[in-house]
Amino acid sequence: MMISSQQVSCPRLGFIGPVSGGGKQTIPTPGEFLAERFHEEGCSVVAESAYRGKAARLLDVCNILIRHNRNIDILVLSVYLGQGFFLEDLASLVAGWLRIPVVMVLHNGLTPAFVSLFPEWTSRFFRRARVLVAPSAFLPRSLRPFGMTVRVIPNPIDIGLYPFRLRKQASPRLLWMRSFYPYYNPQMAVRALTHLKEKHDDLSLVMAGKDKGLQLVVSQLAAELGVEAQVAFCGFLQGNEKLDRFDQADIFINTNNVDNAPVSIVEAWAMGTPVVSTNVGGIADLVQDGETGLLVPDDDDRAMAESIERLLKSPDLVRKLSAQGYEQAKKCSWQAVLPQWKNLFEEIGGRR
Incomplete structure (x- = not known):
C-alpha cells in the first residue's frame, strides 16, 4: 500500500508491521494508526499491505524497502517477535543494506523472555535500530540489563472518538474485552463472578473479543460454576457497538497473564470506566494502583x-x-503523542 502526500517539513516514512486488513472483525494495529495519522499530518507514507500469507507479506516488505527505498527517510518497524520475528529480522537487515534509519517499536510483553532465549540473534537484530521505542516503562526497564536503551512513547488513541462519562458510583456491570486466548486468561473473569454472585442480584459480565479457541471453554466453565446467566458473549466489538458496551459498563476488568501496555485499558479510561487489572508485565507502569485503577495479583480471582x-x-x-x-x-491522545514522534524524527534526521 502506497500513501502519498507532500509536506517539506515532514520526513518520508515507511511502516512495516502486522496489518489488520480493515475487516469487520479487526481493529487498526498501533502501526496502522501511526501510518494513517502521519498521512493526515501531511507526511509521505509507504505502508505494508494487508497480506495474510507469510510469502505474500515477505514479498510486500521487500517491495516496500527495495522498490520504494528512495521514498523512505525513516522506517518504523513494529516488533512483536514470536512467529513474525523472521520477517522483522529480514526487514531490518534489508533496511540496513539500503542505509534507511530504523525505529523499532516494541509491543510484546514477552520481549525480555524472548531476548533471554535468543540472546545472539536478538542482539544482532536490535543493534540495527537507530532508536528503540516502547509504549511504557516496562520494556525499557526489563531490557536495560541486556544493554538496550529504549525510549517511551505511549500507544496513541483518538480520544475524541470516546465519549467520556464520569462515574459517580458503580453497579456490578462488568466488561471484559480481549481475544479468547490463553495469555488473556478469560477464565479468571468468570471465576471472579462466583465470589460476587450471592451478594449482587444485578451482577453481569459482558465478554467481548475474537474467539481464539477458548470461548467454548469459558462458556462451559461459567455453566459449571453456576454463573452462566450472568455472562454474555457478544463477539468482537468495534465502532459504536464497542462504545455502547463501555458506556453501559461501570467497571472494566483486565485478566491478562502477560501484557505490555494494552490499549483497551486506555480506551476504558477515555470512557470514564474504572479499571481493575492483574498486575503483570507493564501494567503497573501504565496503571497506578489506587489512583488510575486497582491492581491484583496474577490469576487471583478472589x-x-x-x-x-x-x-x-x-x-x-x-x-x-x-x-x-x-x-x-x-x-x-494523538495530540499529546504526536510531538513526541516529531521530536524523535527530528533527532534522527533521516538518511545520511
Whole structure:
C-alpha cells in the first residue's frame, strides 16, 4: 500500500508491521494508526499491505524497502517477535543494506523472555535500530540489563472518538474485552463472578473479543460454576457497538497473564470506566494502583472480586478512578503523542 502526500517539513516514512486488513472483525494495529495519522499530518507514507500469507507479506516488505527505498527517510518497524520475528529480522537487515534509519517499536510483553532465549540473534537484530521505542516503562526497564536503551512513547488513541462519562458510583456491570486466548486468561473473569454472585442480584459480565479457541471453554466453565446467566458473549466489538458496551459498563476488568501496555485499558479510561487489572508485565507502569485503577495479583480471582466489591462500596473511589483515568488517557491522545514522534524524527534526521 502506497500513501502519498507532500509536506517539506515532514520526513518520508515507511511502516512495516502486522496489518489488520480493515475487516469487520479487526481493529487498526498501533502501526496502522501511526501510518494513517502521519498521512493526515501531511507526511509521505509507504505502508505494508494487508497480506495474510507469510510469502505474500515477505514479498510486500521487500517491495516496500527495495522498490520504494528512495521514498523512505525513516522506517518504523513494529516488533512483536514470536512467529513474525523472521520477517522483522529480514526487514531490518534489508533496511540496513539500503542505509534507511530504523525505529523499532516494541509491543510484546514477552520481549525480555524472548531476548533471554535468543540472546545472539536478538542482539544482532536490535543493534540495527537507530532508536528503540516502547509504549511504557516496562520494556525499557526489563531490557536495560541486556544493554538496550529504549525510549517511551505511549500507544496513541483518538480520544475524541470516546465519549467520556464520569462515574459517580458503580453497579456490578462488568466488561471484559480481549481475544479468547490463553495469555488473556478469560477464565479468571468468570471465576471472579462466583465470589460476587450471592451478594449482587444485578451482577453481569459482558465478554467481548475474537474467539481464539477458548470461548467454548469459558462458556462451559461459567455453566459449571453456576454463573452462566450472568455472562454474555457478544463477539468482537468495534465502532459504536464497542462504545455502547463501555458506556453501559461501570467497571472494566483486565485478566491478562502477560501484557505490555494494552490499549483497551486506555480506551476504558477515555470512557470514564474504572479499571481493575492483574498486575503483570507493564501494567503497573501504565496503571497506578489506587489512583488510575486497582491492581491484583496474577490469576487471583478472589482478589479481583474483592477489588470489584471495593468499588461497589466506595463512590468516592469510583469517581477518583474515573476522573484520574481520563486524565491519564489524555496523555495517550494523538495530540499529546504526536510531538513526541516529531521530536524523535527530528533527532534522527533521516538518511545520511
